[in-house]
Amino acid sequence: MSFFSINSPIYRFMMKITDILVLSLLWLLCSLPIVTIGASTTAAYYVGLKLVVNEEEYISKMFFKAFRENFWQGTILGILCLFFGYILWVNYNYCFRIATERPVGMIVCTMIGTVIYIFSFLYAFALTARYQNTIFRMIRNSFLLSLRYIFRTVIILVMMAAVLAIGLWNTTTIFLFLLLGPGAIVYISCAYILKIFHKTEEKEGKRSEEK
Numbered sequence: 001m002s003f004f005s006i007n008s009p010i011y012r013f014m015m016k017i018t019d020i021l022v023l024s025l026l027w028l029l030c031s032l033p034i035v036t037i038g039a040s041t042t043a044a045y046y047v048g049l050k051l052v053v054n055e056e057e058y059i060s061k062m063f064f065k066a067f068r069e070n071f072w073q074g075t076i077l078g079i080l081c082l083f084f085g086y087i088l089w090v091n092y093n094y095c096f097r098i099a100t101e102r103p104v105g106m107i108v109c110t111m112i113g114t115v116i117y118i119f120s121f122l123y124a125f126a127l128t129a130r131y132q133n134t135i136f137r138m139i140r141n142s143f144l145l146s147l148r149y150i151f152r153t154v155i156i157l158v159m160m161a162a163v164l165a166i167g168l169w170n171t172t173t174i175f176l177f178l179l180l181g182p183g184a185i186v187y188i189s190c191a192y193i194l195k196i197f198h199k200t201e202e203k204e205g206k207r208s209e210e211k
Contacts, residue, residue, distance in 0.1 A: 016051070017180070022059045023047055024183035030067060038078015038125070043067040044182065046129035048190035049197075070128055077128060077135055081121045088114055119146035122153065126193050149196050156189050163188065 023044060030040035046066035047059060067074075091110040095103055123142035127133070133141070146153045163185050167177025 019051055019059055020180055020183035020187055022183075023051075023063070023186065024178075024180055026060060026063045027182045027186075028178065030063075034082075035079065036071075036075055038076065038081065039067055039071045039074035041078060041125045042070040042074035042128045044186045045126040045190065045193075046070070048183075048186040049126065049130060049194055051187055052190045052194050066129060073128055073135060073138075074125070077121075077124055077138065080135070080139075081124075084117055088117060116143070118157070119143045119153070122146055122156065123193060123196070126190065126197075130197060145196060145200070149199075152192050152196055156192050159188050160185050 027040050027044045030043070031037040043063045043066040047062050050062060088110060091106065091113075095107050095110060120139045120143045123145050124138045127138045127141055128135075131138075163177075163181060167173050167181045
């Protein structure tokens with residue numbers, strides 16, 4: 001079998017890299033207004049969940065379909081994510097740069113708040129991409145899934161952090177990260193998130209809610 005035939009591992013790998021590249025560029029393009037970053041992230045997770053099981057068609061077609069269908073819910077979710085993230089950033093900035101003395105109580109509360117924040121939004125965009133539900137329940141379910149599958153949650157966070165660390169290593173990797181990073185983070189996390197969704201669907205019999 002030729003290395004570059006349609007069924008060869010190299011060809012499939014290159015096609016997957018191409019899909020991730022396209023996904024990254026679409027996410028960056030649709031996130032530029034900032035306010036639409038939530039809808040863009042939701043669409044990216046919709047595509048990522050399809051890529052993991054090789055159900056993808058045209059990446060751009062799937063992306064914009066999910067972007068339109070989840071625009072308002074994804075946008076509001078993104079605004080909430082940015083808002084609470086900004087509050088945490090302000091708290092950290094005060095604790096470690098502005099305050100003359102380290103306010104231990106505030107630091108501890110901010111760190112606890114950071115864990116709650118990460119758990120509440122880690123799965124929220126993927127849940128929005130896959131299921132019909134209210135924004136509040138998406139956030140609540142994200143938090144509950146993070147606790148229920150804490151081991152997988154930690155793996156996802158570590159792998160996300162690794163991609164970010166490698167991508168932001170120097171100017172060359174930053175350029176590559178802009179091209180592949182967002183799509184790679186979504187694809188890698190979706191590989192674990194989909195397993196969690198399948199386990200949850202099997203236990204609770206909620207596949208009928210899937211989009």
